[in-house]
Amino acid sequence: MLPPTADSLDEALLTRLMTELESEAALRRFEVAPNPCVGAAVLSGGKVVSRGHTAPWGGDHAEVDALKAAVASGTPPKDWDLLLVTLEPCSSTGKTPPCVDAILDSGIPRVVVGELDPDSRHQGAGLERLRNAGVEVYLQDGHASLAKSSPHFLAFNKVERLRRPRPWTIAKWAQTRTGQLEPPEDVGEGRWISCEQSRLEVHQLRSRVDAIVTGSRTVQLDNPRLSIRPPVMASKGPLRVVIDSVLRTSPTSQLFHELREGEVAGDVLILTLAGADASRWRALQAAGAEIHGLHTEDGSHVSLREVQSYLWERGVRRLLVETGPDLLQAYLDCGFVDQVRIYTGDVNGGRGKSMGEWLSRAKLESRIDRELGDDAVLEGFLGE
Numbered sequence: 001m002l003p004p005t006a007d008s009l010d011e012a013l014l015t016r017l018m019t020e021l022e023s024e025a026a027l028r029r030f031e032v033a034p035n036p037c038v039g040a041a042v043l044s045g046g047k048v049v050s051r052g053h054t055a056p057w058g059g060d061h062a063e064v065d066a067l068k069a070a071v072a073s074g075t076p077p078k079d080w081d082l083l084l085v086t087l088e089p090c091s092s093t094g095k096t097p098p099c100v101d102a103i104l105d106s107g108i109p110r111v112v113v114g115e116l117d118p119d120s121r122h123q124g125a126g127l128e129r130l131r132n133a134g135v136e137v138y139l140q141d142g143h144a145s146l147a148k149s150s151p152h153f154l155a156f157n158k159v160e161r162l163r164r165p166r167p168w169t170i171a172k173w174a175q176t177r178t179g180q181l182e183p184p185e186d187v188g189e190g191r192w193i194s195c196e197q198s199r200l201e202v203h204q205l206r207s208r209v210d211a212i213v214t215g216s217r218t219v220q221l222d223n224p225r226l227s228i229r230p231p232v233m234a235s236k237g238p239l240r241v242v243i244d245s246v247l248r249t250s251p252t253s254q255l256f257h258e259l260r261e262g263e264v265a266g267d268v269l270i271l272t273l274a275g276a277d278a279s280r281w282r283a284l285q286a287a288g289a290e291i292h293g294l295h296t297e298d299g300s301h302v303s304l305r306e307v308q309s310y311l312w313e314r315g316v317r318r319l320l321v322e323t324g325p326d327l328l329q330a331y332l333d334c335g336f337v338d339q340v341r342i343y344t345g346d347v348n349g350g351r352g353k354s355m356g357e358w359l360s361r362a363k364l365e366s367r368i369d370r371e372l373g374d375d376a377v378l379e380g381f382l383g384e
């Protein structure tokens, strides 16, 4: 409830707006996770000047989005009298500068917040900074619900997970109607399952992660570039990570080729076993790869637990796994996949292991089924 000093605020309007903003923000859940889905609005004299929502990964937070939209609306900043935001504004620098700074710079005199930051390290800090700077701050507790709009964010910040942090991991794959990741040999050059629109969408997905993981066999067989290509534009490509226990990757792989016009790609990092062959190690380094040695848990492959911890230490927070069925299954079996995007192409039959059985048992939350060109696309968060 708002305190008595907030009499001039229309509580019914704010409550309705809070609910609407939260639902709108949740529409982007698969693009923003592990960030929370937050909505914000700038008001002037009880009228909504602009709305904003957490942008896809790496983009603006909702408050900044709403403030930018308020500038674009033409309503002069002196008339903005209230900012409504469903979650406490951040006060520390992450991928973007603190939202508290943007709010203070805007000169907005009042802020209504729907819920406190659940992370005890930051809880209340944003509100305190605003209050100390003379902004009137109200907590409209209980009107916004992170548990409803952003259960993924709460899962990501669970104490058990914070103790052994690992990146938010999205597994994306293309499969035939029978769930196989390789088409029949005479379809799509024996390689392509999904339609062109889907492949374009994957480039957009790549532009919204910090790193992509693939396996050594996929590099050998498909020779992928793992880059972002036009028309999708990005300023920086994600780190390209190959899991390659015995350094099978060829130094002539396309991963090391020069980029074409408009193409962006991150550095190549090969994760291998600490005692891997020294001459291969040197040849791959000469080709441009960074190589890092890890331990094994099963006696033959690099430990995926170590892969995830190491990538976290390197600053990777949102990770895309684009692999064939073996490494994909290993990731799923370890419980390291948080989110899936599955493209089912207009292809019958196929080669190799089918994901059909796994999919029939998977507990998918906040699931979306949509059509894209000839493909059916399924997205969801993986429940515990």
Ligand SMILES: NC(=O)c1ccc[n+]([C@@H]2O[C@H](COP(=O)([O-])OP(=O)(O)OC[C@H]3O[C@@H](n4cnc5c(N)ncnc54)[C@H](OP(=O)(O)O)[C@@H]3O)[C@@H](O)[C@H]2O)c1
Pocket: 172, 173, 174, 175, 180, 181, 182, 191, 193, 214, 215, 216, 217, 218, 219, 221, 222, 243, 244, 245, 246, 247, 248, 300, 301, 302, 303, 304, 322, 323, 324, 325, 326, 327, 328, 330
């Ligand atoms: N449809 C799709 O979305 C899609 C995407 C990518 C690839 N593919 C297809 O998939 C096929 C290749 O699939 P794949 O699964 O054999 O190759 P992969 O994706 O390269 O995965 C296999 C590699 O992963 C590593 N690995 C396997 N189990 C592991 C574990 N438990 N722990 C750690 N590392 C492990 C192994 O590398 P080390 O032996 O070096 O440890 C192995 O070579 C190709 O035909 C490709 O065209 C399809």
